[in-house]
Amino acid sequence: MFPLTSRLRFGLRYCTYTLSKRRSSQHHGICWYTTNYSRKLRGPTAQDVSYFRSILARPDKSVLDGTATHDVMDELQKYNIDWTKHYQGSSDLVLRPQTTSEVSSILKYCHENYIGITPQGGNTSLCGAATPISNEIILSMEYMKRIYKLDEYSGILTCDAGCILQSLHDYAKEAGYLFPLDIGSKGTCHIGGNVSTNAGGHHFFRFGGLHGTVVGMEVVLADGRVLRMNIDADDDNDDDCTHRFQYSSASLRKDNTGYDLKQLFIGGEGTLGIITKVAVACPSLPMSKNVALLVCKSYTDVLQVLKATKEELGETLSAIELIDWNTMKFVQEYGSGIGESLISELLSPGATNQPLFILVESQGCDPESDSKKMDAFLTGLYELSAIENGFLAQDSTQIEQIWGIRENCNPSVARAGFVHKFDVSIGIESYMEVAEEVRVALNTANLSNLTVCVWGHVADGNAHINIVSKQFDKDVATAERIENIVYSSVMKRRGSISAEHGIGQSKRKYMHQIKDGAVLELMSQMKNLFDPHSILNPGKYLPEN
Amino acid sequence: MRKILVPIKRVIDYAQKIRVDSSKGGVQLKNVKMSMNPFCEIAVEEAIQLKEKNKGAEVVAISVGPKQCTETIRTALAMGADRGIHIETKPDVRGDYIDLQPWAIANLLKGIVEKEDGVDLVLLGKQSIDSDCGQTGPLLAGLLNAPQATFAANIERDDDGSFTVERETDTGTETIKLNASGKPAIITCDLRLNTPRYPTMPNIMKAKKKPVETISLEDMVKDLGLDLDEVLTPKNEVVEVYEPPPRKEGETVGSVDELLSKLREKGLVA
Numbered sequence: 008m009f010p011l012t013s014r015l016r017f018g019l020r021y022c023t024y025t026l027s028k029r030r031s032s033q034h035h036g037i038c039w040y041t042t043n044y045s046r047k048l049r050g051p052t053a054q055d056v057s058y059f060r061s062i063l064a065r066p067d068k069s070v071l072d073g074t075a076t077h078d079v080m081d082e083l084q085k086y087n088i089d090w091t092k093h094y095q096g097s098s099d100l101v102l103r104p105q106t107t108s109e110v111s112s113i114l115k116y117c118h119e120n121y122i123g124i125t126p127q128g129g130n131t132s133l134c135g136a137a138t139p140i141s142n143e144i145i146l147s148m149e150y151m152k153r154i155y156k157l158d159e160y161s162g163i164l165t166c167d168a169g170c171i172l173q174s175l176h177d178y179a180k181e182a183g184y185l186f187p188l189d190i191g192s193k194g195t196c197h198i199g200g201n202v203s204t205n206a207g208g209h210h211f212f213r214f215g216g217l218h219g220t221v222v223g224m225e226v227v228l229a230d231g232r233v234l235r236m237n238i239d240a241d242d243d244n245d246d247d248c249t250h251r252f253q254y255s256s257a258s259l260r261k262d263n264t265g266y267d268l269k270q271l272f273i274g275g276e277g278t279l280g281i282i283t284k285v286a287v288a289c290p291s292l293p294m295s296k297n298v299a300l301l302v303c304k305s306y307t308d309v310l311q312v313l314k315a316t317k318e319e320l321g322e323t324l325s326a327i328e329l330i331d332w333n334t335m336k337f338v339q340e341y342g343s344g345i346g347e348s349l350i351s352e353l354l355s356p357g358a359t360n361q362p363l364f365i366l367v368e369s370q371g372c373d374p375e376s377d378s379k380k381m382d383a384f385l386t387g388l389y390e391l392s393a394i395e396n397g398f399l400a401q402d403s404t405q406i407e408q409i410w411g412i413r414e415n416c417n418p419s420v421a422r423a424g425f426v427h428k429f430d431v432s433i434g435i436e437s438y439m440e441v442a443e444e445v446r447v448a449l450n451t452a453n454l455s456n457l458t459v460c461v462w463g464h465v466a467d468g469n470a471h472i473n474i475v476s477k478q479f480d481k482d483v484a485t486a487e488r489i490e491n492i493v494y495s496s497v498m499k500r501r502g503s504i505s506a507e508h509g510i511g512q513s514k515r516k517y518m519h520q521i522k523d524g525a526v527l528e529l530m531s532q533m534k535n536l537f538d539p540h541s542i543l544n545p546g547k548y549l550p551e552n
Numbered sequence: 553m554r555k556i557l558v559p560i561k562r563v564i565d566y567a568q569k570i571r572v573d574s575s576k577g578g579v580q581l582k583n584v585k586m587s588m589n590p591f592c593e594i595a596v597e598e599a600i601q602l603k604e605k606n607k608g609a610e611v612v613a614i615s616v617g618p619k620q621c622t623e624t625i626r627t628a629l630a631m632g633a634d635r636g637i638h639i640e641t642k643p644d645v646r647g648d649y650i651d652l653q654p655w656a657i658a659n660l661l662k663g664i665v666e667k668e669d670g671v672d673l674v675l676l677g678k679q680s681i682d683s684d685c686g687q688t689g690p691l692l693a694g695l696l697n698a699p700q701a702t703f704a705a706n707i708e709r710d711d712d713g714s715f716t717v718e719r720e721t722d723t724g725t726e727t728i729k730l731n732a733s734g735k736p737a738i739i740t741c742d743l744r745l746n747t748p749r750y751p752t753m754p755n756i757m758k759a760k761k762k763p764v765e766t767i768s769l770e771d772m773v774k775d776l777g778l779d780l781d782e783v784l785t786p787k788n789e790v791v792e793v794y795e796p797p798p799r800k801e802g803e804t805v806g807s808v809d810e811l812l813s814k815l816r817e818k819g820l821v822a
Contacts, residue, residue, distance in 0.1 A: 065806075180569065294583045300750075348747055374585040375620060382756075389753045398750040401627050402587040403567030405750055 039123050039141075039545040048123045048545060050142035051100045055122065059102055062112045068150065069109070071101035086145045089138045090131050090192075091421070091428065094512060096139030098125070103147045106242045107225060107233060107283045113146065114281065114542075115231025123545045126277040128169065128200025131192040133428060136276045136511030137200065140546040148199050151283065155240040157182045162289040163222060163258045165240045168199025168282045175287075184289040187214035191414040199282045205274030207507035209413075212466045213325040213370070214290060217273050223258045223286030224269040228279075229538040236269045237262050238286045258286045271533070276509055277544045279537040293325075293370035295377040298406045299385060300349070300366055302396040304359035306439040311393040312365055313435065313466060319384035323371040328413050329438075329465040332361035333458050337475070338415045341422040345411030349398060359395060363439075365465070366413050416462045420473050423458075427474040427489050431497045432506035435468045441496045442472055448492045449474075454485065469506040510548045518550035553609035553709070554670040556599045557736070558633065559661055560592040560615050561647065562624040563682045572795050578650050579682075579793065588624050591677025593631075595741045597748040598707060599675050600632035606709065609672075610634045614664060616657060618643050622764060629759035630751035636764035637664065639772050649683035650790055656783045658691035663776030665696060671736040672713065678703050678740040689740035698735035701728045705744040715739065 039048035060066040073079045087096040104110045123143035130137050148169035155165040162184050172193040179186045190208040223238035239257030303309045316324045339350045371377040388394045400406040442461045463471040494504050565587040573580040603609040613628035615621040616639040625636035645651045665671050679686035693700035701717035708716045713732035718725050720742050730737045773780045805811045815821040
């Protein structure tokens with residue numbers, strides 16, 4: 008793959024860079040190569056910038072050029088630094104196209120000239136997938152945010168990849184539909200990024216993942232070719248339709264006519280192509296919503312709760328989320344303040360030392376009967392002492408507060424200190440075992456001053472393990488030791504080291520350990536097929552050889 | 553303190569999307585999520601807080617509506633109310649201003665206050681979010697010839713049984729003292745008064761055993777010596793219910809010059 012001649016992040020070695028007029032201050036001097044090592048990739052030059060200016064309809068909006076001037080450094084920073092502040096790129100050029108044909112022209116040029124590109128949506132990646140590593144051109148989808156339509160019978164919503172997830176929720180709600188993906192960053196993230204990373208979210212359990220709900224897609228390949236797969240949308244003046252066959256299917260719920268190529272781009276993290284439009288099948292907006300926050304004294308009780316949800320709530324169950332004591336404490340201290348009176352009650356000294364909190368949500372089409380189901384569910388658990396206490400939201404304000412607490416977990420912990428972030432998948436029975444094992448191992452290894460926090464989608468077996476240190480760990484060795492402790496605990500249970508956050512920059516080095524040789528080989532052959540000049544998101548996803 | 557009455561109303565949950573059902577001349581109620589009116593929740597919470605400060609006080613939740621109102625009363629009981637009174641209406645009688653209106657409710661409540669005897673305080677929400685009238689509290693006070701304070705943001709009870717209420721006005725906060733008069737104080741509650749608690753499991757369980765008296769509207773009207781037609785015939789007729797016209801999309805302009813020319817075009821600027 009990419010024979011990275013330098014270590015990322017902490018300690019970079021330099022290698023000579025071809026052609027670019029670099030400002031010496033920021034550049035990391037990393038070289039990318041094409042797969043067969045025949046050519047080196049390069050960063051953009053002033054000439055390239057003029058070319059881009061000439062092909063884009065609104066160059067003043069679409070080109071953020073830092074190649075010749077320092078004036079736009081502040082603006083460039085927000086594209087170059089990721090949400091977790093662990094990764095910083097040194098891109099000098101951001102392109103913000105407005106149509107698919109602009110994306111296609113940009114990529115065609117970059118492909119021909121061996122220029123590296125990092126596609127970026129909302130820049131909310133938690134594994135460094137969306138920020139450049141060196142001075143790759145950032146291709147931001149922020150100006151491609153049209154919603155084309157929502158079919159009133161099929162519920163299929165067709166839109167640009169740069170639509171902010173919250174806007175899709177609002178649009179679908181107006182039409183009586185529910186957008187099937189819901190995550191904490193929905194006010195910022197783009198659907199294109201969500202699809203590229205196969206985001207899971209709160210309702211994965213109920214509606215399934217994007218592999219099932221995305222029914223159509225438009226993608227631009229590295230060489231500029233546009234792939235249209237079961238999608239029906241036109242961002243006007245898109246004359247690049249020499250490949251559009253007039254009989255190709257358009258946004259159908261079912262279509263079994265050929266290899267389902269779009270599945271490769273879902274979770275492909277922008278390494279095989281850039282998603283420009285999506286068609287997503289939305290379920291009808293449920294009429295009822297019931298949310299309760301339960302208090303369990305141990306994980307064994309949580310398992311009982313899980314069983315009961317299947318028996319009592321059945322098909323109305325839409326989310327179960329676990330939040331542990333340490334996380335709740337951080338939410339109290341560093342959260343936005345939402346639900347603070349509830350949090351005080353939850354954290355008041357009670358019967359058990361450090362209970363676990365479970366958010367249960369049910370949604371259905373009959374408010375009366377769904378309320379009764381929720382009541383029967385809670386009463387049953389309370390009578391069995393499987394829950395010590397439960398707080399049932401009685402109206403929308405209280406529902407928002409309970410969800411607000413859950414969505415505050417990530418940002419609160421991020422404010423509490425330096426976070427070693429892990430997102431793992433394990434068998435539901437062993438869900439808390441990894442965290443417990445890690446705690447013991449950290450103590451044994453004399454790694455103190457670390458708080459292990461766990462929260463996540465327990466019914467999916469997906470735990471977000473966040474280890475918070477009060478001070479910034481400049482020590483790479485410590486970060487690596489922690490990583491080793493966590494991942495070996497997960498891998499020995501044959502779990503996944505990335506349930507939903509993806510590989511990006513942070514987990515590439517483990518790919519050889521966790522993937523079958525034949526699988527890796529095919530993945531790299533596929534990369535070569537879709538992106539023979541390796542310009543898309545270099546340095547990410549697939550491992551170095 | 554002896555008794556605090558809290559009339560509560562079951563309304564469409566504030567977060568629900570409202571659709572107009574033109575055939576029925578009102579908003580669509582079928583399969584829509586209902587909850588306790590948010591201001592009534594605040595009233596219940598205040599009643600419970602007062603009860604906690606004054607041992608021995610009894611909080612009675614009252615609701616007028618179809619059989620599902622019992623659920624709403626149970627929520628009040630799960631928050632800490634002691635018992636409930638449900639005046640059950642036939643399923644097709646609408647509470648959102650089409651059929652039942654504040655005058656009727658106020659008359660029913662007056663009857664209940666007199667029947668209950670020993671009521672020190674009636675706490676109501678300042679208005680319901682479906683009809684937005686804000687009249688029931690003041691009408692009740694008028695009918696009972698009782699002291700009232702509306703839009704309460706803070707309530708203090710003094711030992712002599714009087715209430716000091718800070719109320720919200722457009723120009724600031726006004727403090728009013730309701731002297732103990734032998735009549736119940738009538739106070740309507742506004743947003744800043746408190747944050748309603750969550751029903752918790754132990755209280756939800758206890759609530760299942762608390763008594764709720766259900767009596768049909770017809771029987772209650774008879775009991776109180778009122779005229780059923782008087783009560784059920786609305787004083788105001790709803791002429792039309794329609795959705796507001798959809799908001800027109802705005803236009804994005806590329807420059808200040810463009811903005812100026814558009815403003816001139818529309819005659820908004822010389």
